[in-house]
Amino acid sequence: MKDIDWTHLTFSYTPTDYIVRSHYANGSWSKPYATADPTVPLHAAATALQYAQQAFEGLKAYRTMDGKVSIFRPEMNAQRMQQSAEAMYMAPVPKEMFIEACELAVRMNIDYLPPYETGATLYIRPILFGTTPKVGVSPAHEFEFCVVVTPIGPYFPAGFGTTPFIINRHVDRAAPLGTGQWKVGGNYASSFRATEPAHEQGMGVLFLDSEEHKYLDECGGANIFLVKQNTYVTPASQSILPSIINDSLMTLCGDLGIQVERRKIAVEELGEFDEAASCGTGAAISPISRIIDPDSGIIYEYGERAGKVCEQLYKAIRDIQYARVPDIHNWRHYVDL
Numbered sequence: 001m002k003d004i005d006w007t008h009l010t011f012s013y014t015p016t017d018y019i020v021r022s023h024y025a026n027g028s029w030s031k032p033y034a035t036a037d038p039t040v041p042l043h044a045a046a047t048a049l050q051y052a053q054q055a056f057e058g059l060k061a062y063r064t065m066d067g068k069v070s071i072f073r074p075e076m077n078a079q080r081m082q083q084s085a086e087a088m089y090m091a092p093v094p095k096e097m098f099i100e101a102c103e104l105a106v107r108m109n110i111d112y113l114p115p116y117e118t119g120a121t122l123y124i125r126p127i128l129f130g131t132t133p134k135v136g137v138s139p140a141h142e143f144e145f146c147v148v149v150t151p152i153g154p155y156f157p158a159g160f161g162t163t164p165f166i167i168n169r170h171v172d173r174a175a176p177l178g179t180g181q182w183k184v185g186g187n188y189a190s191s192f193r194a195t196e197p198a199h200e201q202g203m204g205v206l207f208l209d210s211e212e213h214k215y216l217d218e219c220g221g222a223n224i225f226l227v228k229q230n231t232y233v234t235p236a237s238q239s240i241l242p243s244i245i246n247d248s249l250m251t252l253c254g255d256l257g258i259q260v261e262r263r264k265i266a267v268e269e270l271g272e273f274d275e276a277a278s279c280g281t282g283a284a285i286s287p288i289s290r291i292i293d294p295d296s297g298i299i300y301e302y303g304e305r306a307g308k309v310c311e312q313l314y315k316a317i318r319d320i321q322y323a324r325v326p327d328i329h330n331w332r333h334y335v336d337l
C-alpha cells in the first residue's frame with residue numbers, strides 16, 4: 001500500500017499508476033488494457049474537442065469491513081453510460097466490458113485503495129469520447145473509452161456536516177428537452193458560471209426547471225431530496241440525471257418504512273420540509289443547512305445538523321457499501337484481486 005495520508009485527501013486528483021484504455025474503430029472495441037501513461041493522444045479536431053461528444057461516469061470502490069474490495073452497483077453505471085452514449089451518437093460500451101475495465105483499473109492500482117478504517121475510497125471515473133477528426137458538424141466513428149481511478153478522502157472528515165445551497169434562476173443547467181438526463185461533460189461546462197461563484201462562497205447551487213423556474217430540478221452534480229415527517233420526497237423532472245444513490249436511497253426507504261414520493265416540488269413548498277439533502281456518489285448524502293432564494297429573499301432553514309432521516313439513510317447506505325450488513329439488494333460487486 002502507498003504511503004498516503006488517506007484521511008487528509010480531498011476530492012482532487014491524486015496520480016495513480018495506471019489508466020485503462022480501449023479504442024473503438026471499424027465497428028468494434030479493442031480489449032481494455034492498462035497503461036502507465038495517463039495521457040491520451042488526441043487529434044486537435046477530434047469531435048470530443050470540437051463538439052463536446054463526450055460522456056462520463058463516477059463510481060467508487062470500497063475496502064470493506066471483511067478486507068475485500070467492492071464496487072457499488074457498477075452495472076447501473078454501465079447501463080447509464082450506454083444511455084449517454086446513445087444520446088451523444090457514440091458507440092455504447094458493452095456492459096461486461098465496462099465492468100471489466102473498472103475492475104482492471106482497481107486491480108492495477110490496488111495500492112491506492114484506502115484502508116477500511118480511513119473512510120477514504122477509490123473513485124472510478126470512466127470516460128467515453130469521439131476521437132475522429134471532424135470540422136464539419138457530424139459525429140465521430142472512432143471512440144476512446146478510458147477508466148481513471150484516484151483515491152479520495154472521507155467526504156465528512158469532521159462528522160456528518162451540512163452545507164448551504166442557493167437557488168439560481170439566471171442559469172439553466174439543462175434545457176427542458178436538452179441533455180440533463182444524461183451524464184455528459186457539456187452539462188458541466190455550461191453550468192460552471194453558476195456553480196463556481198457559489199462554491200467560492202461555500203455554497204452549492206440548486207437549479208430549477210428551466211421552463212418556468214418554479215420547480216426544483218437538482219444540484220450541480222447531485223440530486224436533491226427533502227423530508228417531511230416520515231416521507232422522502234424527490235423531484236420528478238425530465239432534465240435531471242437519474243442518480244444511482246437517489247435510486248438506492250428510495251429502495252432503502254422501503255426497507256426502513258419511510259414513504260417515498262417522486263413528484264414536482266415547487267419552490268414555495270420548501271418551507272414545509274424538515275430536512276433537505278443532496279445525494280450522489282461523492283458524499284452519498286450531503287445534508288443541506290439552508291436554501292437561499294436570492295430573488296425572493298426567503299431563506300428556508302433545515303438546521304446546522306443532519307436530520308433524523310438523513311442520519312438513518314446515511315448509516316443504511318454506508319453499512320451496505322462497507323459490508324457491515326448483509327447485501328439484501330445485491331448491490332456489492334466484489335473484485336477478485
Ligand SMILES: *Cc1c(COP(=O)(O)O)cnc(C)c1O
Binds near residue numbers: 219244246282
Ligand atoms: C453523477 C450525477 C449525479 C449523481 O449520480 P450518482 O449516480 O448518484 O452518483 C447527479 N446529478 C448529476 C448532474 C450528475 O452528473
